[in-house]
Amino acid sequence: MYLGLDLGTSSVKAMLIDGDQKVVGVGHAGLTVQRPHPGWSEQAPGDWLHATEEAVAALKTSHPKELAAVKGIGLSGNMHGATLIDAKDRVLRPCILWNDTRSHAEAASLDANPRFRALTGNIVFPGFTAPKLAWVKNNEPETFAKVAKVLLPKDYLRLWLTGEYLSDMSDSAGTSWLDTGKRAWSPELLEATWLTVEQMPGLVEGTDRAGTLRAELAEKWGLGSDVVVAGGAGDNAASACGMGTVAEGQAFVSLGTSGVLFAANGSYLPKPESAVHAFCHALPNTWHQMGVILSATDALNWHSGVTSKSAGELTSELGDALKAPTGVTFLPYLSGERTPHNDAKIRGAFIGLGHESDRVVLTQAVLEGVTFAIRDSLEALKSAGTKIDRVTAIGGGSRSRYWLSSIATALDMPVDIPADGDFGAAFGAARLGLIAATGADPLSVCTAPETAETVEPVRDLTSAYEAAYGRYRALYPAIRGL
Incomplete structure (x- = not known):
């Protein structure tokens, strides 16, 4: 076994598979995000540990024999x-999460140093x-002075x-510290943020052995000794391993909290601009590219x-048959945007509203905007x-047939x-653990x-979608300065 x-933003998920890669059992535990100021997004790392305990405990209750065979x-x-710990492994402050944009001025300052794009490819x-x-x-200079290690959440x-x-x-x-082509920390880039390689974790491939489970936890969970822990992966690369998107030319679209268009590459192909x-991909000597939008199902x-209607109720009102865009356009920049704008300050908008713009029209515009x-x-x-x-569709949003038809038509x-x-x-x-x-x-x-x-593009609506995409593209530069 x-x-x-999987340590997500909203939950921890624990999944058991057997040697034939059949899913045997799943446990969940929820997490919450704290937003003390606009643009901030934080979690307490201790909550991750409690949630992991809860998720594994659920498996121990439902599948004790299978869990014991892991x-x-x-x-x-x-x-x-950014998970910051001191020399005694104590957490120094809440983790600053992926969708936190408070450091936009610092990011612009670092990005002005050409070595960052040259070495990281991003x-x-x-x-x-x-x-x-x-x-x-x-x-928070007092906190910074105590940082002994900087760890990513799963680490x-x-x-x-x-x-x-x-x-x-x-x-x-x-992280913006990895020499992505060489697959190694860059002392030069770390120095630019007043850090050293010694404050970073060691590096392994996602498929490598990266420690064994502590005896205390093994006993608590009913596992044997010498349980191997793999290097693992960032969530998108892990999803790619789950989907088998590991060879050049393979791709998936993920409709989760954020949206991702992920493509596996056989070589390193940076184009930061x-x-x-x-x-880097989770498998040795492979890389990947992805476009990332910050609000997909979040929108x-x-x-x-x-509207006080569930997401399922809203999408069911549209039906399954794709409709032509109405002229109402939604920009899904609720917390800024990454690809292609790299704009932390931009915010979302509805454009083209009229008296006839009811809830169904707005729902359609939200799906089209994403x-x-x-x-x-x-592009x-x-x-x-x-x-x-x-592409293959994954994520909670992929349950909407209407949304998938929209994506197929827009991407052609x-x-x-x-x-x-x-x-x-x-x-x-789990595959990486195997x-x-x-x-x-x-x-x-x-x-x-x-x-x-397979959901095919709706050819009768290709022209209408292309025109609507043209309107969408014109709106970002029009509102950027407002």
Whole structure:
């Protein structure tokens, strides 16, 4: 048996799989985000440990014999979070999360240093880890002076599980400190934020062994000795391992809290000016690119809160058959945007409202706005030299057939729906745990699920969608200065 632990923004998910990669059981525990000021997003790292205990306890209750047979554990986590600990492993402040934009001025300052883009292959985004440390130094100097280690969220979880200070390449590539081509920390970039390599965790590949489970936890959970913990991955790379998106030309679109268009690459293809992320993959000697939007299902959930209707109720009002855009356009920049704008200050908008713009029209516009933001990511990936001719859909938003039809039409490519099953980050993490524990060939393990159905573009609406996308593209420069 193998266990995948996925530390998400809103929950911890624990998944058990067997040697044939069949899902045996799943446990969940919720998390909350604190937003003490506009643009801030934080969590207490101790909450991650309590949630992990709760999720694993659920598995121990439902599947005690299977849990006891676990030989490998893989980790996945939300990326970029700045978890600061002192010399005694005490947490110094709440973790600053991926969707926190307070460090936009520090990010711009670091990005003005050309060495950051040259070595990391990426813009220094406000959500990345390095500008967060610069913010802490500028605003909380007493805390900064005590920092002994900077850990990403899943790697703080690893420290608790194993006692090891380690991180994998895919997660570390989102810090703005990794020389992404060389897969190594850059002393030069660390020095630019007044840090050293000694304050970073050691680096391993996602498939490597990266510690063993502490005896205390093994006994508490009913596991044996020498349970291997894998290097693991950032959540998007872990999802790619779960989806089998590991070879060049494979791609998926994720409709989660944020939205991701992810493409696997056989070589390193940076183009930072496109605002595409060029990161190491979780498998050795592989890389990936992705366009990232900050509000995907988050935009629909916001609309749900405003209308007091559930997301399911809102999308069901649209039906399954795709409609032509109405002329109402939604910009989903509720907390700024990454690809392609790299703009932490921009905010969302409805444009083109009229007396006839009822709830259904607004729901349609919200889905289309997210769809067009994903189309922006596709155009950015194309400019970076990546070719995609079809995508597989994952994430909670992929349950909406209407949304998938919208994406297929806007991207002008088929969208595959995987066969029933959970192939997300927790499953990918469990696969990495299997590989680390057994030494199995990563490519033979990280295979793609069967396709249950393919959603094709609605050709009769291609022109209408293209015109609507043109309106969408024109709006960002029009409102940017307001």
